[in-house]
Amino acid sequence: MNKQIWTLTCLFCLAGVSSLAERLPNIVIxxxxxxxxxxxxxxxxxxxxxxxxxxxxxxxxxxxxxxxxxxxxxxxxxxxxxxxxxxxxxxxxxxxxxxxxxxxxxxxxxxxxxxxxxxxxxxxxxxxxxxxxxxEPLDWNELIxxxxxxxxxxxxxxxxxxxxxxxxxxxxxxRIVGLDSSDPVTVNYLEAVGDDPTGISHPEMLKTQADEQHAKTIVDGTSRIGWMSGGEDARWTxxxxxxxxxxxxxxxxxxxxxxxxxxxxxxxxxxxxxxxxxxxxxxxxxxxxxxxxxxxxxxxxxxxxxxxxxxxxxxxxxxxxxxxxxxxxxxxxxxxxxxxxxxxxxxxxxxxxxxxxxxxxxxxxxxxxxxxxxxxxxxxxxxxxxxxxxxxxxxxxxxxxxxxxxxxxxxxxxFGKSEDGRDYLIQQGVKMEAIRKGPWKYIPEGDVTNRGSIGKFYTNTITPPGALFYLPEDPGEANDVARIYPAKVQELRALLDAEVGDNTARQSDREELGGAVRN
The missing domain is CATH 3.40.720.10 (Alkaline Phosphatase, subunit A)
Structure with a gap:
């Protein structure tokens, strides 16, 4: 019996599972x-x-x-x-x-x-x-x-x-599917390339209107973020x-x-x-x-x-x-x-x-x-x-x-053999991390970024010593109990800082909604 099958057999014997597939299971995520x-x-x-x-x-x-x-x-x-x-x-x-x-x-x-x-x-x-x-510059027309x-x-x-x-x-x-070598693809996020219409120049061509960020090159009647030229036969529908x-x-x-x-x-x-x-x-x-x-x-x-x-x-x-x-x-x-x-x-x-x-x-x-x-x-x-x-x-x-x-x-x-999961986990938002441990959730002081119903980004400002929530009774995170349970705040803040460091330093060190851009 090979190592993999032996390991799987042992695992499920220990777990109390009586049946075992003849091979390692397929996995689909x-x-x-x-x-x-x-x-x-x-x-x-x-x-x-x-x-x-x-x-x-x-x-x-x-x-x-x-x-x-x-x-x-x-x-x-x-x-x-x-x-x-x-x-x-x-x-x-x-x-x-x-x-x-x-x-x-x-x-x-x-x-x-x-x-x-x-x-x-x-x-x-x-x-x-x-x-x-x-x-190195990326050539979309060769092996990527x-x-x-x-x-x-x-x-x-x-x-x-x-x-x-x-x-x-x-x-x-x-390799780009269906690419015609005589019509090479060029992509740029800093400045316009080619002469394709954009959402700003030709809004009448759009299936759906978009904000300025999403109003660059039009592909299949939809304007996108960034500029693209070429690859007409390869563009998706x-x-x-x-x-x-x-x-x-x-x-x-x-x-x-x-x-x-x-x-x-x-x-x-x-x-x-x-x-x-x-x-x-x-x-x-x-x-x-x-x-x-x-x-x-x-x-x-x-x-x-x-x-x-x-x-x-x-x-x-x-x-x-x-x-x-x-x-x-x-x-x-x-x-x-x-x-x-x-x-x-x-x-x-x-x-x-x-x-x-x-x-x-x-x-x-x-x-x-x-x-x-x-x-x-x-x-x-x-x-x-x-x-x-x-x-x-x-x-x-x-x-x-x-x-x-x-x-x-x-x-x-x-696999359902225990209700025991993690002791705690980190939750990452934009410029902000929080921590959940058991039923408790702690968010340090700082600005929590949200996308509003009218499309604008806005912030909820958390003041010191941060916000603490007891999730079983407060799934909407509406009742901050940080001042009632200072010891729990101290415990969770220490865990969070041990994982990710000081929150104030983190906020100034991270771009809000995008990484480095190259031509």
């Missing part, structure tokens, strides 16, 4: 974008239907205290893949579409660890962790590297950053993007079904621009924001059907979560805030994307492994940063002591 705790039916949503995700919860464990490490996308993705909090890397902030790779290719990552254990590893969907070498391959993915089909950032092309295994990614995810599963595989299915829904396929228009009462969630759920359902059709359901771990909390207006005037009604996208929690309030980082999180993991509900405190150490342990991998610094092996909690 479905990572939504800007989808909040309250956007999913099994977490309380009524204005949008999510039957496929709800069925995952019926078949698996639904977690109520699971967190992304940050309330914005690049930091969360960095943490999930590396097992490190993003604040440890000064470049792990929201990146422009032409930023260099921010992961050190010599360090262990989730895909590289699983690949060493014999897994075929695949990325489909959103990347947004940078591409290329920081010391380093990128997903260099951090452990055997196969990749992805966008460079987000749908609202250029370049608006798909990249497969390091927004409405078709979900089907393109879904089909690539299905292809990866079917092509690798004979051996263990790891698929990171990083969906774009419901990040802006929200332009769902016409067949999903009107499928919710929330306008295009809700329609995008319905579209996402349908795609997940199709992927689950693929697993079933190929006899893989019972030997595949499926994890569903999101990269950060929800946002209504985020640069495009698409009606999301006007049509939101009584829907609570963050559920009972305060805040959303960009903030350290609970709604910014407390995520829907479901783990399904039919026949092995008993369905149920768990309030164990877990973080996405723990997936690396936990899945490494599951598959028998050994992580060097200096790798995955912040990742903890929470296999027992993840």
């Amino acid at each position: 479905i990572y939504a974008d800007d989808v909040g705790y309250g956007d999913i039916g099994c977490y309380g949503a009524t204005a949008v239907d999510t039957p496929a995700i709800d069925q995952l919860a019926v078949n698996g464990i639904r977690f109520t205290s699971a967190y992304a490490t940050a309330s914005t996308c690049t930091p969360s993705r960095y943490s999930l893949l590396t097992g490190r909090y993003a604040f440890r890397n000064k470049n792990a902030v929201i990146l422009p579409g032409n930023a260099p790779l921010i992961i050190d290719i010599t360090q262990s990552t989730l895909p590289s660890v699983l690949r060493e254990q014999g897994y075929s590893t695949g990325l489909v969907g959103k990347w947004h962790i940078g591409l290329g070498n920081p010391t 590297a380093p990128g997903p391959k260099e951090v452990g993915f055997d196969y990749s089909y992805h966008m460079a950053a987000t749908g609202d950032r250029v370049p608006s092309v798909f990249i497969e295994n390091g 927004d409405e078709e993007m979900p089907d393109v990614f879904l089909n690539k995810a299905i292809e990866f599963v079917e092509e690798n079904k004979e051996e263990p595989f790891f698929l990171f299915y990083a969906m774009h829904e419901n990040h802006v621009p929200r332009i769902p396929h016409p067949r999903f228009r009107g499928s919710s009462s929330l306008g295009v924001r809700g329609d995008a969630v319905v579209q996402m759920d349908w795609s997940i359902g199709r992927l689950m059907e693929t697993l079933k059709e190929n006899g893989l359901s019972e030997n595949t771990i499926v994890i569903f979560s999101s990269d950060n909390g929800p946002v209504l207006y985020d640069g495009y005037y698409d009606g999301a805030r006007e049509l939101n009604g009584d829907h609570k996208p963050a559920g009972p929690w305060r805040g959303g994307k960009y903030s350290v309030w609970e709604g910014g980082t407390r995520m829907p999180f479901i783990l399904s492994w039919p026949g092995t993991v008993e369905p149920g509900l768990s309030d164990a405190l877990i973080s996405q940063v723990d997936l690396l150490a936990s899945l490494a342990a599951l598959t028998g991998a050994e992580l060097p002591q200096e790798e995955a610094l912040d990742s903890q092996n929470l296999s027992d909690a993840l």
